Amino acid sequence: MEEKIDDEALDNSMESQTENHSEEIITKQNIENNKPLQENTNMEVHHHSHSSHGKKNWKSYFWEFLMLFLAVFCGFLAEYKLEHVIENQREEKYAASFLEDIKKDTAYLSREIPYWKDLLNHIDTVRAEIEKPYGNRNNLSLYKSMSYMRTYSNFEYHDRTIEQLKNGGNFRLIRKSIVADSIIDYDASIKSILRDQESQSNDIYRNLNYLQDKILNSKYSNIAVNNPKKADSLFKNNPNAFIISAQKESELFEYYNRLEFYQRMTTYRVGSLNRINRRATNLIKLIETEYHLN
Numbered sequence: 253m254e255e256k257i258d259d260e261a262l263d264n265s266m267e268s269q270t271e272n273h274s275e276e277i278i279t280k281q282n283i284e285n286n287k288p289l290q291e292n293t294n295m296e297v298h299h300h301s302h303s304s305h306g307k308k309n310w311k312s313y314f315w316e317f318l319m320l321f322l323a324v325f326c327g328f329l330a331e332y333k334l335e336h337v338i339e340n341q342r343e344e345k346y347a348a349s350f351l352e353d354i355k356k357d358t359a360y361l362s363r364e365i366p367y368w369k370d371l372l373n374h375i376d377t378v379r380a381e382i383e384k385p386y387g388n389r390n391n392l393s394l395y396k397s398m399s400y401m402r403t404y405s406n407f408e409y410h411d412r413t414i415e416q417l418k419n420g421g422n423f424r425l426i427r428k429s430i431v432a433d434s435i436i437d438y439d440a441s442i443k444s445i446l447r448d449q450e451s452q453s454n455d456i457y458r459n460l461n462y463l464q465d466k467i468l469n470s471k472y473s474n475i476a477v478n479n480p481k482k483a484d485s486l487f488k489n490n491p492n493a494f495i496i497s498a499q500k501e502s503e504l505f506e507y508y509n510r511l512e513f514y515q516r517m518t519t520y521r522v523g524s525l526n527r528i529n530r531r532a533t534n535l536i537k538l539i540e541t542e543y544h545l546n
Contacts, residue, residue, distance in 0.1 A: 343425045346413060347543045350435065353410040354532050354539075360408055361529045367405050368522045374400040375515045382508045386498055392487045395494040396480060399473040401460055401511075407446060407525065414439050428542050438531050445524040453521065456514045463507045467500040469493055 374397040381394040414435060417423045426432040464470075471493055476483040487494050496504060540546050 339425055342422070343427065344543055346417060346422065346425060347431070347539055348545060350413040350417075351536060351539045351545060353413050354438075354536050356410040358529060358532045358536070360410075361525055361532070364405060364407050365522060365525050365529065368518055368525065371400065371403075372515065372518050372522065375511055375518065379508060379511055379515075382504055386501065389496075391491065391495045392484065394496070395468070395472070395487075396476045396483060398464060398468055399470075399476040401464060402470075402473055403477060404457055406450070407528075409442050409446065411439065431539060431542055434535050434538055438535055441531060442528055445528065449517065449521050449524060453514075453517050456510065456517060460507065460510055460514060463503055463510065467496055467503045467507060 377393060377397040378401070381389045381397070417426070417435075423432065426435065472483060472486055475486065
């Protein structure tokens with residue numbers, strides 16, 4: 253009985269030792285298997301923790317400065333070029349707009365100059381008829397020409413663009429000095445001529461109309477100017493309406509003298525308008541040539 257117990261105890265002891273030995277072997281293998289992974293991990297951490305880029309030398313700073321400078325400089329050049337292009341476009345637009353204004357001036361002058369020349373002819377007619385004795389005058393011709401004295405025409409200066417250039421401070425955009433100087437001279441000459449002739453001509457015009465109201469029946473004045481053939485017919489039917497009364501000879505003489513001054517002023521006006529027209533024509537050619545606007 254005791255031997256059997258001892259044998260069982262011995263067997264249990266042997267099994268226990270075998271199991272412990274197996275666990276030790278497994279534990280050692282696990283430790284050995286994990287060791288390389290830990291070492292690799294430690295090596296990697298060690299490698300990164302001691303990485304270094306080194307110090308920059310003067311060449312590195314120089315190249316960084318150069319690249320920054322080139323970037324800023326190229327940006328400046330691009331902005332300058334863009335601004336230059338925009339100003340060129342604005343200059344060309346102003347030139348085209350001013351050209352349009354001058355062409356309107358010449359178109360108006362093409363009607364204005366003939367009008368005043370025609371007025372001079374009527375003044376000659378009136379003065380020539382007044383110089384004749386009372387009974388020898390061509391009353392119909394005198395009536396027609398005196399009626400024409402009631403008409404008037406003002407030159408319309410198209411200064412839209414030049415006022416924009418002056419008031420907006422944009423005259424600097426006209427970089428072609430020959431064009432800028434010609435525009436300034438043109439504007440100054442027109443304003444000077446118009447100022448002088450209007451201040452004097454308006455006064456004499458009003459005075460002539462005042463005298464004419466005293467000596468002439470104005471019933472058919474508009475017809476005499478706008479429809480001369482109809483005036484001829486009316487004269488045949490009612491000649492007394494066209495005749496100046498003999499009692500008005502003193503007023504007619506004063507009217508004659510005033511016409512002489514009006515004639516001189518009108519002659520000056522025609523010459524001034526011709527000068528403006530020549531300036532405008534030359535300026536049109538200049539702008540078209542300089543800005544290729546033909």
